Amino acid sequence: MPTVSVENYLKAILHLQDGDGDRVSTTAVAEKVGATPASTSAMMTRLGDRGWVEHERYYGVRLTEKGQRLAMDILRRHRLWERFLVDHLGFEWDQVHEIAEELEHVDSVELTNRLDAFLGFPKLDPHGDAIPGPNGRFRSVAARTLLAEAPRNLDLVVVGVVDGGDAFLRHLGVLGIELGSRLTVIERHAFDGSLVVRFDNSEEQQLLAPGVCERLWVDQSNPSPVIVFPESESPN
């Protein structure tokens, strides 16, 4: 039902909201979609009229339940297609965004679910970002993931180390990391897999070298919004 343009706005808002449920400014959305604030303002009104965002004049927008669901579906399609492009068509991870940007607008639940099954119900896209399930929520990440493979923007807790050697544990001490440390992956550098993370509620971001990320087991520390992909919604 929503047009391509509308879908792009919804996606942008979801991206800018990103966990925190606070409002997103018109200008921020405008920059994200590459339109002028004027055009965006008009669009925000339209999205509000259709019940996809709450729009408080002069104070930005926030996705409604319905809007959030729509946006998550778009994100789901985007990331599934990225997986397809990389896993089956041999694209590199950095060539797929643009194409997935088009494919994501093909709106067929049947298609999406079958593609999902074809890909083996992947949890992460080629950039390491989580893929929403058919219920519009992120799938549960396997308990104990390597930090190197954890999706971004999830609250994580360090639950173990792969290599318990003295040198590594001492290094962790220097970094201020211990069992129970809480962190979130902000960014993943494609070049070497090093991660930009933020610990606990600290404001500062920190870089973790690949060698560290590959030796840390993490788990989600905030399981509340996570629902395991229900059988009944699975295709086939």
Place this chain on the structure above:
Amino acid sequence: MPTVSVENYLKAILHLQDGDGDRVSTTAVAEKVGATPASTSAMMTRLGDRGWVEHERYYGVRLTEKGQRLAMDILRRHRLWERFLVDHLGFEWDQVHEIAEELEHVDSVELTNRLDAFLGFPKLDPHGDAIPGPNGRFRSVAARTLLAEAPRNLDLVVVGVVDGGDAFLRHLGVLGIELGSRLTVIERHAFDGSLVVRFDNSEEQQLLAPGVCERLWVDQSNPSPVIVFPESESPN
């Protein structure tokens, strides 16, 4: 470059022209795309302005070289996606048209060529219609195809029979079919694979039962516009 709407018009015109290079009427196009003749008339003018059709006022349109190429690319994408949906996502042949109708508008040469390779450079879509190659022309059909597997709308010639038993040959005689008979497949009935064909330049169409179609070897009788898929344009 062309919009989705424009692509749909080009596709409709290609479909209506269908081999014969004569002009297509505004009303016919309108019906095909599901628009009014008025809207279509306006669109024909726009297509003419952009050099995709020759538009003779009151006498319909004909695709230009450029327009034909665009339309063939759309058809290529459509039919490749149909193959993908059936071969890899487990759709039935009669469920894929609508979805392919959307996928065909994702315009990326890289994507299309890689998909083509992934599918094994198929010659026919799930309905038995020929898939254009990356050069915008139909690929050469393998010399000697079973009539049952030949694409529609090609000039074919009967070059052999599979089962040379007396009964079958006598039956061919009754049907007026012999070596060298020229025919074109008009329609393929999905139910049992029986074909509606037109012999030579005869106006009347004729139904051929599956048992006959599966025992006749045919070849293209008009190889002029057929160019074998060139290596250089193949991906990977």
Place this chain on the structure above:
DNA sequence: TTTAATTTTTAGCCTTGTCTAAAAATAAAT
């Protein structure tokens, strides 16, 4: 707290694609 800077919205215009109703051209039929 009043002025300055920034952000958001409004106003007005444009393009694409669509429609209906009416006019013009072509084709068919008497």
Place this chain on the structure above:
DNA sequence: ATTTATTTTTAGACAAGGCTAAAAATTAAA
């Protein structure tokens, strides 16, 4: 050869999205 029927185009409107320039509201600064 005219009238009748059909097809195509034009005219005029509308909705979605987009832009620029200007006005209004909010935030920051002096």
